[in-house]
Amino acid sequence: MDIMTILALSLETAIGPIAAIYVLAAIGLNMHFGYTGLLNFGQVGFMLVGAYGVAVSVTTFGLPLSVGFVISLGCSAVLALILGIPTLRLRADYLAISTIAVAEVLRLVYRAEFARPVTGGVYGRNSFADAFYDANPLPAGSYGVGDVDFNAGELWLTLACWGLVALGLVMTALLMNSPWGRVIKGIREDEDAVRSLGKDAFTYKLQSLVFGGVFGGLAGAMIALNQQNIHPDQFMPQVTFYLWAMLLLGGVGTLWGPVVGPVIMWFLLTLFDETLRGMASMDVLPFLATSDSGPLRHALVGVVLMVLIVYRPQGLVGNRKEMLVNVK
Amino acid sequence: MSSDATPGAPAAGRDLMSGAEPAVGSGKADPILRADGVRRSFGGLTAVDVDHLEVQRGTITALIGPNGAGKSTLFNVLTGFDRADAGEWTFQGRKFNGLAGHKVAQRGMVRTFQLTKALTRLTVLENMLLAAPGQRGERFFGAFGRWMWTGQEAANRERALELLARFKLDAKKDDIAGSLSGGQRKLLEMARSLMVEPAMVMLDEPMAGVNPALVQSLLEHITSLRDEGTTVLFVEHDMDVIMGISDWIVVLAQGQVIAEGRPADIRSNQQVIDAYLGAHHDEPDAGGAGDEGDRKEGQP
Ligand SMILES: Nc1ncnc2c1ncn2[C@@H]1O[C@H](COP(=O)(O)OP(=O)(O)OP(=O)(O)O)[C@@H](O)[C@H]1O
Numbered sequence: 001m002d003i004m005t006i007l008a009l010s011l012e013t014a015i016g017p018i019a020a021i022y023v024l025a026a027i028g029l030n031m032h033f034g035y036t037g038l039l040n041f042g043q044v045g046f047m048l049v050g051a052y053g054v055a056v057s058v059t060t061f062g063l064p065l066s067v068g069f070v071i072s073l074g075c076s077a078v079l080a081l082i083l084g085i086p087t088l089r090l091r092a093d094y095l096a097i098s099t100i101a102v103a104e105v106l107r108l109v110y111r112a113e114f115a116r117p118v119t120g121g122v123y124g125r126n127s128f129a130d131a132f133y134d135a136n137p138l139p140a141g142s143y144g145v146g147d148v149d150f151n152a153g154e155l156w157l158t159l160a161c162w163g164l165v166a167l168g169l170v171m172t173a174l175l176m177n178s179p180w181g182r183v184i185k186g187i188r189e190d191e192d193a194v195r196s197l198g199k200d201a202f203t204y205k206l207q208s209l210v211f212g213g214v215f216g217g218l219a220g221a222m223i224a225l226n227q228q229n230i231h232p233d234q235f236m237p238q239v240t241f242y243l244w245a246m247l248l249l250g251g252v253g254t255l256w257g258p259v260v261g262p263v264i265m266w267f268l269l270t271l272f273d274e275t276l277r278g279m280a281s282m283d284v285l286p287f288l289a290t291s292d293s294g295p296l297r298h299a300l301v302g303v304v305l306m307v308l309i310v311y312r313p314q315g316l317v318g319n320r321k322e323m324l325v326n327v328k
Numbered sequence: 329m330s331s332d333a334t335p336g337a338p339a340a341g342r343d344l345m346s347g348a349e350p351a352v353g354s355g356k357a358d359p360i361l362r363a364d365g366v367r368r369s370f371g372g373l374t375a376v377d378v379d380h381l382e383v384q385r386g387t388i389t390a391l392i393g394p395n396g397a398g399k400s401t402l403f404n405v406l407t408g409f410d411r412a413d414a415g416e417w418t419f420q421g422r423k424f425n426g427l428a429g430h431k432v433a434q435r436g437m438v439r440t441f442q443l444t445k446a447l448t449r450l451t452v453l454e455n456m457l458l459a460a461p462g463q464r465g466e467r468f469f470g471a472f473g474r475w476m477w478t479g480q481e482a483a484n485r486e487r488a489l490e491l492l493a494r495f496k497l498d499a500k501k502d503d504i505a506g507s508l509s510g511g512q513r514k515l516l517e518m519a520r521s522l523m524v525e526p527a528m529v530m531l532d533e534p535m536a537g538v539n540p541a542l543v544q545s546l547l548e549h550i551t552s553l554r555d556e557g558t559t560v561l562f563v564e565h566d567m568d569v570i571m572g573i574s575d576w577i578v579v580l581a582q583g584q585v586i587a588e589g590r591p592a593d594i595r596s597n598q599q600v601i602d603a604y605l606g607a608h609h610d611e612p613d614a615g616g617a618g619d620e621g622d623r624k625e626g627q628p
């Protein structure tokens with residue numbers, strides 16, 4: 001294993017579809033937490049309904065993939081309403097508790113035996129993404145530079161994912177530079193003040209929750225296309241916490257934070273995994289088995305977060321002065 | 329009447345009060361706010377228990393009373409930021425009890441908070457712009473159509489800068505509100521409430537922590553606000569401010585209105601003296617504006 005191959009592999013992950021999918025979900029989370037101050041600890045729940053929206057529509061109900069996409073976005077919007085309507089009039093912690101619980105309940109329901117005729121239970125669903133790859137306009141072949149390379153299908157998906165990211169960024173930029181975005185940021189600072197000025201904070205929070213949730217759902221739908229098979233147990237709570245770590249790394253409440261965070265984090269994670277694996281296979285670290293990289297990876301995320309909080313609490317692209325304004 | 333001797337006596341507002349009896353729950357010629365049986369208790373403590381209260385349109389009415397009298401609680405209840413246990417009130421003839429806080433503000437009754445609520449990570453100008461009513465770009469889908477709201481935004485910005493200049497905050501317009509001092513935040517909150525173009529502003533201790541030189545110009549501003557037709561209801565502890573600017577004074581103690589009247593009536597009201605002012609204010613010529621000895625009277 002040489003260092004150039006490892007770096008190439010890490011770079012490939014950082015610009016590949018998985019990183020882009022995490023960016024999509026982080027764009028949603030950034031709208032929730034970064035701009036509106038909503039504590040959503042269940043972004044993975046939106047990803048789950050998004051992924052299954054596509055998979056179930058196509059496999060169980062035989063609908064076209066494009067319709068599946070629309071259904072997937074609809075499901076995430078509905079989930080946002082279900083979560084938001086009862087909790088957003090209450091204190092912030094109620095949404096936090098509800099999101100974490102509902103995301104986990106959704107996973108358990110989707111994997112349950114009684115749901116198997118629809119969701120496939122623990123086995124999930126597969127072969128629903130053919131229509132997407134059939135529509136690939138790119139000629140078959142290998143694309144890339146040096147060790148970083150994608151085949152036509154991968155590149156098609158990657159472009160689609162980053163295209164959606166671009167859409168998300170443009171929408172976020174337009175929203176946050178408008179009077180709507182001003183109210184949203186006001187709610188993050190002090191909801192009562194905003195209300196005293198005649199703005200219906202509840203409606204704004206609900207809109208923000210739906211917007212961010214739909215981007216979570218979009219991320220889920222792209223996961224489904226990427227893997228071409230999905231099963232419920234990949235939507236564990238740690239996906240949400242990875243997302244949080246990535247968002248904090250990039251910079252909360254900034255336009256580019258949710259892009260920078262996942263890209264860098266995926267680069268570091270792959271670099272770390274591959275280096276460990278390389279060292280294990282070369283017997284440099286005899287006490288280390290190849291399978292140890294999973295738990296160590298969690299430890300790495302923890303270390304990154306700690307370093308971040310000490311040296312750059314505002315994240316990589318955040319504004320420190322603004323971040324610390326309430327800390328006196 | 330000693331009030332006539334007060335420098336800069338706001339004549340217009342007092343004329344509107346000429347028909348009103350200086351008695352608890354007295355009727356006003358043209359009340360903008362009319363409240364009946366408003367009660368709010370916290371456990372065993374009755375914080376507010378107002379039988380009948382009317383506020384005359386186009387005047388400056390002061391709400392005074394000792395600490396814990398229930399002034400802020402009454403503000404909260406009337407503006408939909410707290411739930412009343414009982415009571416009905418109308419504003420400009422419309423029923424307001426049970427109305428959510430943002431709707432109260434939309435319908436022309438805007439309040440400020442005793443503990444300032446500056447939106448700290450927004451700039452001073454953004455704080456102001458946020459408050460402007462009826463913005464087209466404030467709707468989710470409207471936000472995407474910039475061409476629809478840039479004109480409105482420019483007009484709002486102009487108005488905001490004007491207000492900021494009046495409140496001596498124009499130099500700070502691009503600073504984040506979190507960097508303002510306590511007094512500056514009070515000023516910002518007051519200016520921001522005026523951005524809503526309210527029919528009535530309710531100011532909870534607007535002068536607290538504002539330097540004396542600025543207090544004078546703020547008072548002038550409040551007076552001109554009144555002269556332009558805005559009704560002002562404010563809570564204040566500084567007796568000079570209250571006596572100098574108010575057209576009408578309502579005294580609250582332990583949740584109940586114990587007296588109402590013109591400044592002169594209040595100054596000589598024995599009940600008010602006992603409950604709030606203290607004996608010092610009873611002396612015939614002690615109530616004039618600028619009497620330094622009295623400045624902090626009434627504040628425990
Ligand atoms: N949320 C609350 N829970 C319990 N008691 C409260 C609450 N809010 C106010 N009170 C009580 O109600 C009474 C009235 O409080 P309020 O804040 O209205 O007084 P105030 O007249 O504004 O006083 P100050 O001049 O000090 O601002 C006080 O005795 C206070 O302790």
Ligand SMILES: [Mg+2]
Pocket residue numbers: 399400401442532
């Ligand atoms: Mg108070």
